[in-house]
Amino acid sequence: MAIDADIVRSKPADDLGRRVAAFTNDNLFTGAPELLHPPNPYRRMLVPDAVAEVDFTRPLAAGEATGHRALVAHRLLGTFYEADTVLLPEQGLGALRGDFDRFYGDGLRRLREASLSDLEHFAFALLDDEIDVTGAWSTADLAAYFEHTAAEADSGEAESLTAIAAARRPEVAADTYLVQLALDGLTEASAMSRNLGGAFGPEQSALFKVFIDEFGYGVHEAKHTTIFRKMLRSRALQTHVHAYWNFYLAGPLATNNYYYFVSRDHASFFRYIGAVTYAERVFAPSFVNMIDTYRGVFGDDIDLHYCEEHAHIDAHHGRITRDEILLALAERHGAGVIPELVRGIAEARLLGGWFEQDTAAQIRWSDELADYRAPDVDTGPAQRVALTADSPFGTRSHDATVVVAVEDGAAELITGPTAAPEPMARGDAVLVPAGRLYGLRAASPACVYSVRVAGAVTPSAS
Ligand SMILES: [Fe+2]
Ligand SMILES: [Fe+2]
Incomplete structure (x- = not known):
């Protein structure tokens, strides 16, 4: 007997906005004046005002993957997923015990549980439109498709x-x-850890072999997160979860969340395997390229052990995941699962593209900000925001290109974690292209800025 769809959908998606608003208005998520988050993994700015603008009844559409609605959804999803992992501050819980209790506690947990499936649908339904896998696939077809996508990435x-x-x-x-x-x-390999339970034969043991490498074979100094932090430290960047929360972009958030999404729901297990196989395969060469670029920028003034470790071990993981997991599962479980393995490969490839495009676009805009000084057009409806020195700092983006103009007082425009704040006096305006992440903080006791859809305004330099 089929399950009654009305029972499955007992929480209508149009109620999602209300549940999400209740979550984001919790004191843990309403921010603080500092640009970076302190060593407290339970507090992260979710920008309730920006969340309130989003219509949650309409899932993200193709082409919206790195826009404002995507940013809002993926900040929430990332918070939901990490609340299902164990986060403890390095300095000890001490005075944060109350925040720990609240973050993991019954109230927020019930809101998460009541929202998660609908929010995943909101954020990832577009994958069904973006990727179409049809027809009969053999193991040989799968292997050929995998080699094709890997060669394309190389x-x-x-x-x-x-x-x-x-x-x-x-x-x-x-x-x-x-x-x-x-x-x-x-938090490396946290999503992977959700695929280790159960009983699925030799492929389970092969996946565990990859997982334990990510965890440094139980040696904390060799754990990939530990050596990642060494790289951050060598750049004088903060190393705690998540100091740079305000600067994560929609594309990278979506990519990270995708692995949690297909790991939480084991109906998507074969998609996960396709995706993780693709990721492990393309990591090694991409870290070789990263080493080249970073040595070119910093010379010896950066610790690239993390990149070197991955350039080495992911060549190995690429082979294990392809031969001992992806192709082995296809052989064992047959044609019924191969289209899902293919879908996972295609999805990981697509999301990797979102990560790259969004990050590159932010790097270019932030780097060329001086060219985006714009005339302050005082036509059209404006959204006005008042700030004081005590206002919580948050970042956001817009689904359309906007002009941000300071109308009163002085402000600083922040466009990246270590980018110099861009001073904005009264009358100054900057063009913010659709999807670009920015935040403003007051540089005078109080200031007011406006946000207008840009229309025909073009950057001053063009
Ligand atoms: Fe790793
Ligand atoms: Fe790996």
Whole structure:
């Protein structure tokens, strides 16, 4: 007997906005004046005002993957997923015990549980439109498709690394990219850990072999997150979860969340395997490229052990996941599962593209900000925001290109984790292209800025 769809959908999706608003208005998520988050993994700015603008009844559409609605959804999803992992501050819980209790406690947990499936649908339903896998696939077809996508990745351009190399301030650009990697780097393999339980034969043991490498074979100093933090430290960047929360972009957030999404729901297990096999395969060459770029920017003034470790071990993981998991599962479970393995490969490839495009676009815009000074057009409806020195700092983006103009007082425009704040006096205006992440903080006791859809306004330099 089929399950009654009305019972399954007992929480209508149009109620999602109300549940999400209740979550984001919790004191843990309403922010603080500082740009970076302190060593407290339970507090992260979810920008309730920006969340309130989003219509949650209409899932993200193709082409919206790195826009404002995507940013809002993926900040929430990332918070939901990490609340299902164990986060403890390095300095000890001490005075944060109350925040721990609240973050993991019954109230927020019930809101998460009541929202998660609908929010996943909101954020990832577009994958069904973007990727179409039809027809009969054999194991040989799967192997050929995998080799094709891997070869394409090997010969393709790493858009973010190109943007770093071309930047006027390559150090700042390189930090922006590092910070995007921190999203996964500081909690590495947490999604993978959700696929280790159960009983699925030799492929389960092969996956465990990959997993235990990510955990340094139980040696904390060798754990990938530990060596990732060494890289951050060598750039004088903060190393705690998630100091740079305000600077994670929608594309990287979506990529990270995707692995949680297909790991939480084991109906998507074969998609996960396709995706993780693709990721492990393309990591090694991409870290070789990253080493080249970062040595070019920083010389010996950066610790690239993390990249060297991955350039080495992911060549090995690429082989294990392809031969001992992906192709082995296809052989064992047959044609019924192969289209899902293919779908996972295609999805990981697509999401990797979102990560690169979004990060490269942010690097370029932030680096060329001076060219985006715009005339302050006082036509059209404006959204006005008042700030004081005590206002919580948050970042956001818009689904349309907007002009941000200071109308009263003085402000600073922040566009990246280590980018110099851009001073904005009364009357100054900057063009913010659709999808670009920015935040303003007051540089006078109080200031007011406006946000208008840009229409025909073009950057002053063009
Ligand atoms: Fe790793
Ligand atoms: Fe790996």
